[in-house]
Amino acid sequence: MTSEPGKEINAKTYILYSIGGAIALILITFPFGGVAPLDEPKVYASDGAYYNLGVPVGISFIAFINLLIFIVSSILFWGSKGLFKNLIIDSSALSFVFLNYFNYYVLWLVWHPQITVLPFLFLIKYNGASAIQVDFGQMVLIAYIYRIIKRARRPRPLSGLESVKPVDESPQPGGVQ
Numbered sequence: 001m002t003s004e005p006g007k008e009i010n011a012k013t014y015i016l017y018s019i020g021g022a023i024a025l026i027l028i029t030f031p032f033g034g035v036a037p038l039d040e041p042k043v044y045a046s047d048g049a050y051y052n053l054g055v056p057v058g059i060s061f062i063a064f065i066n067l068l069i070f071i072v073s074s075i076l077f078w079g080s081k082g083l084f085k086n087l088i089i090d091s092s093a094l095s096f097v098f099l100n101y102f103n104y105y106v107l108w109l110v111w112h113p114q115i116t117v118l119p120f121l122f123l124i125k126y127n128g129a130s131a132i133q134v135d136f137g138q139m140v141l142i143a144y145i146y147r148i149i150k151r152a153r154r155p156r157p158l159s160g161l162e163s164v165k166p167v168d169e170s171p172q173p174g175g176v177q
Helices: 011-035 054-077 083-111 136-153
Strands: 043-046 049-052 114-118 121-126 129-134
Touching (some): 011 054, 011 083, 011 136, 054 083, 083 114
Antiparallel strands (some): 043 049, 114 121
């Protein structure tokens, strides 16, 4: 992605690469939404209305796949200096965050529940029933922002000094000291 093997890209370019990787990852995993395991019938009747469960379950399934990609790549590549390995982590994080909140939006469109966003939680009320769900999207978003800030604050070599190696002036064994 860079023309020189030892040269790193700036933070803005890296964020654009991670957004592009997230879009590519969503497009790659989107067909898996059709094979999502569904215990109930695809069309659910309640109070005289029919709800299609295939779409929310499918989006939830591909969001789960992207979350698994994020977790596995984070475990394997977290401390890596490689650009491609870091892009896998950050692209999967962004794709999961987008799909997570898109899934809650689709749930709101289908059932029209009252959804309250709390720190790390969702409070969902529907037909007198309440449920609290952990919001993994906020957690992954915090990890992504932490990684971007850490990457932006990393010291970079001054331009023109990449090829200059420092001279080792420490005492050499067997020499006069």
